[in-house]
Amino acid sequence: MIELPDIIGAAASFVTVLDQVSRLAPIDRPVLVVGERGTGKELLAARLHYLSQRWEQPFVRVNCAALPVDLIDSELFGHEAGAFTGAARRHAGRFERADGGSLFLDEIATAPAAIQEKLLRVIEYGEYERVGGRETLTADVRLIAATNVDLPAEAEAGRFRADLLDRLAFDVVTVPPLRERPDDVELLANAFGQSFAGELGIVLDTFSESALATLGAHHWPGNVRELKNAVERSVARAAEAGETIIEHIVVDPFESRYRPPVRGEEAVKSPQGKAPEPAPLPTDLKASLADYERTQIQHALASHRHHQGHTAEALGLSYSQLRNSMKRLGLTGGAN
Numbered sequence: 001m002i003e004l005p006d007i008i009g010a011a012a013s014f015v016t017v018l019d020q021v022s023r024l025a026p027i028d029r030p031v032l033v034v035g036e037r038g039t040g041k042e043l044l045a046a047r048l049h050y051l052s053q054r055w056e057q058p059f060v061r062v063n064c065a066a067l068p069v070d071l072i073d074s075e076l077f078g079h080e081a082g083a084f085t086g087a088a089r090r091h092a093g094r095f096e097r098a099d100g101g102s103l104f105l106d107e108i109a110t111a112p113a114a115i116q117e118k119l120l121r122v123i124e125y126g127e128y129e130r131v132g133g134r135e136t137l138t139a140d141v142r143l144i145a146a147t148n149v150d151l152p153a154e155a156e157a158g159r160f161r162a163d164l165l166d167r168l169a170f171d172v173v174t175v176p177p178l179r180e181r182p183d184d185v186e187l188l189a190n191a192f193g194q195s196f197a198g199e200l201g202i203v204l205d206t207f208s209e210s211a212l213a214t215l216g217a218h219h220w221p222g223n224v225r226e227l228k229n230a231v232e233r234s235v236a237r238a239a240e241a242g243e244t245i246i247e248h249i250v251v252d253p254f255e256s257r258y259r260p261p262v263r264g265e266e267a268v269k270s271p272q273g274k275a276p277e278p279a280p281l282p283t284d285l286k287a288s289l290a291d292y293e294r295t296q297i298q299h300a301l302a303s304h305r306h307h308q309g310h311t312a313e314a315l316g317l318s319y320s321q322l323r324n325s326m327k328r329l330g331l332t333g334g335a336n
Contacts, residue, residue, distance in 0.1 A: 032147070108145040255310065
């Protein structure tokens with residue numbers, strides 16, 4: 001018995017998506033899975049396959065963005081011996097290997113126009129030819145495609161075939177980003193942490209309150225994939241220190257006071273952690289302290305690429321404290 005891909009999530013928005021996938025799986029039509037990078041589109045595609053009547057047949061994956069333009073035709077549809085230089089023998093393409101099952105086309109928006117036309121023909125008539133071949137082959141394949149861009153907008157701009165979009169989108173599964181599933185962050189973190197601790201052969205008790213606060217405060221632009229990396233990185237560092245409670249979440253592995261400045265930005269002259277030389281007396285102490293505070297915040301913002309959440313953590317402030325200080329000092333800008 002093939003087990004379904006392990007998908008974790010209890011947020012209402014995500015449970016709704018899982019229910020939609022379960023309803024669509026038995027319907028033998030193309031499905032388009034849309035979502036930001038790292039949201040788990042491939043896992044949902046696999047779930048569509050393994051809950052369908054094709055579950056015992058092949059589930060073949062291909063990332064259109066990872067294939068060179070001059071090879072994607074051959075990879076998808078195969079080629080005959082001698083079709084081009086280096087083609088010493090016949091090659092079975094992904095459609096041929098997926099016959100009877102499902103073919104998952106990730107990053108479908110990157111497919112060249114010529115490939116889009118061939119895909120349209122396969123969907124409409126179930127027919128294709130290998131590169132360099134004359135024989136018309138048939139494909140009994142269910143297509144599941146995924147993208148992280150607005151395909152209707154791409155079609156309107158002429159960068160994606162509108163007729164192919166119509167065929168692919170029998171129905172569309174839109175995956176919510178992790179920031180829309182805040183209650184799932186701790187659930188996922190615990191699952192990733194326990195799993196990785198098992199790989200390392202250690203016992204992981206739990207995350208500290210401060211660690212959970214860091215997890216909850218981060219925006220997670222890389223979604224579940226970014227969260228998984230951050231948790232596993234933090235577990236590994238805790239294991240090195242012999243700790244069983246995760247006290248610190250390493251969200252950004254590049255974070256360092258020695259990190260090179262962003263290209264085009266001037267480095268702040270006063271390094272973080274080093275107090276400037278005292279001004280000669282008499283002096284305006286309030287103004288001097290404000291200048292020093294402004295310099296420290298500017299340096300921290302530059303070091304963390306103007307991400308205010310990371311900057312606040314580096315300065316030992318809460319997010320609201322940093323925002324209040326920036327407002328008081330007349331500083332603006334930065335990502336949340």
